[in-house]
Amino acid sequence: MTTQTTPGDARLDNSAAGLAVFGDWTLGHYSRLQATVAHLRGQLAHGTAVDLSSLGALDTAGAALLVELLGAERLEQLANTADLPSERRALLLLLCRALAEAQDIPPPRRLAALEPLAHMGRAVTDVCRHSLELLGFIGLTLQTLGRSILHPKRWRITALVAQAEQTGLDAVPIVALLTFLVGAVVAFLGATVLANFGAGVYTVNLVAFSFLREFGVLLTAILMAGRTASAFAAQIGSMKANEEIDALRTLGLNPMELLVLPRVLAMLVSLPILSFVGMLSGILGGALVCALTLDISPTLFLAILQSDIGVQHFWVGLAKAPLFAFLIAVIGCLEGFKVSGSAQSVGEHTTSSVVQSIFVVILVDALAALFFMEMGW
Structure with a gap:
């Protein structure tokens, strides 16, 4: 048999008497020894004699390669019979027995009935992690905002105006159209149902109350979550x-x-204005339906609106707009910073920003509605 050698102190000789192992089997020669083991493992017959008497320095990495070459059971037999120093024999025996015990351990059984609970646990963990990341990013944004306010030279006025145009001015048509149609639908449903009780005139109250307090700002915020x-x-x-x-x-x-402050400030300026546009468009859509189906003239519509709907409902709805704007902008920027570097990651985090923004907006709106109801506002 020809002799197989490797550079350095770690070498394997495959002689006529069998396989001779000598040299230093240590971590410093791991890459060379790994290539040698991969080369010899396919050529080594089951009954080939192995000589370990010339084995030099040995550590756990080298012993693991010997186990990979000879197998744990065979190496344990050779360690007991070969003329080796006691510390090397002890290391080989310890590693062989540990690997043998690890192979005897059966894989953990996974009950199918517990899989939904495991999935639920992972989902809760992800929600908690995302919440902590969002809170940390909100704190960093507020800290940066507070530091920048004191230094006017660091204000990004051009970027702020450009972002306000993209997030606010360009969104006016779609916000106005959507809220107008939703206002018409709400008025039509109210007129259909309330007419059965002879209370069709209260459709005006339904449209005005719903759009001033909820629909105007909520629909606008959802649109901005998906768009901005x-x-x-x-x-x-x-x-x-x-x-x-x-x-x-x-x-x-x-x-x-x-990048972050111009977008956040632009949203803080744009969303309240767009919410006001949404309120007016929704009420206008409701007024059009009332005029066509209930014969309520625009003059009567405005008179009922002025006499029955208090201005506090307008302020309650508009007060939620800055909070929604801040959360939407922060979530969008945070998901952008989470991108790892691939096009797939960009798509995943863009989708995640929309989902998280809409969820947070609806959650905060529900909590605000409960709070205002308990306060009697």
């Missing part, structure tokens, strides 16, 4: 994938001041 939060996540995520954010940090620029 996804845009924020995609824009920042693409910059993260192209390593542009790392370049900004290299230049000494703060991504929070440059």
Whole structure:
């Protein structure tokens, strides 16, 4: 048989007498020894004699390679019979027995009935982790905002105006159209149901009350969550994938001041204005349906609106807009910063930003409705 050698102190000789193992089997020679083991393992017959008497230094990494080459059971027999120092024999026996016991341990049984509970536990863990990340990012945003307010030279007025145009001005048509149609639908349903009780005139109260307190700001916030939060996540995520954010940090620029604050402030300005537009459009849609189906003239509609609907309902609805705007912008920016670098990651976090924004908006709106109801506002 020809002799197999490897560079360095770790070598294997395959002589006529069998396989001779000598040299230092240590972590420093692991890559060379691993290649040698992979080469010899396919050529080594089951009954080939093995000589371990010339084995040099040995550590756990080298012993693991010997187990891979010879097998745990055979190496244990050789360690007991070969002329080896006591410490090397003890290491080989300990490793062989540990691997043999590990193979004897059966894999854990997974009950199918517990899989839904495990999935639920993972989901709860993910929700808690996302909540902590969101709270931390909110704190970082507020800290950056407070620090920037004291330094007017660091304000990004151009970026703020550009973001306000994209998030606010460009969204006016879709917000107005959607709320107008929803207002018409609400008025039509109210007129259909209330007419059975001879109370069709109260459709005016239904439309005004629902749009001033809830639908105006809620529909606008949901639209902005789908339109703007996804845009924020995609824009920042693409910059993260192209390593542009790392370049900004290299230049000494703060991504929070440059990317996050203009978007957050633009949303804080745009969403209340869009909510006001949504309220007016929804009431206008309801007024049109009332005029066509209930013969309630616009003059009578405005008179009922002025006499029966208090201005506090308008302020209750509008007060929720800045909170929704801040949460939508922060979630969109946070998901953008989470992008790992691939196009798939950009799509996943863009979708996640929309889902999280809509969920948070509806959750906060429900809590605010309960609070205002208990306060009697």
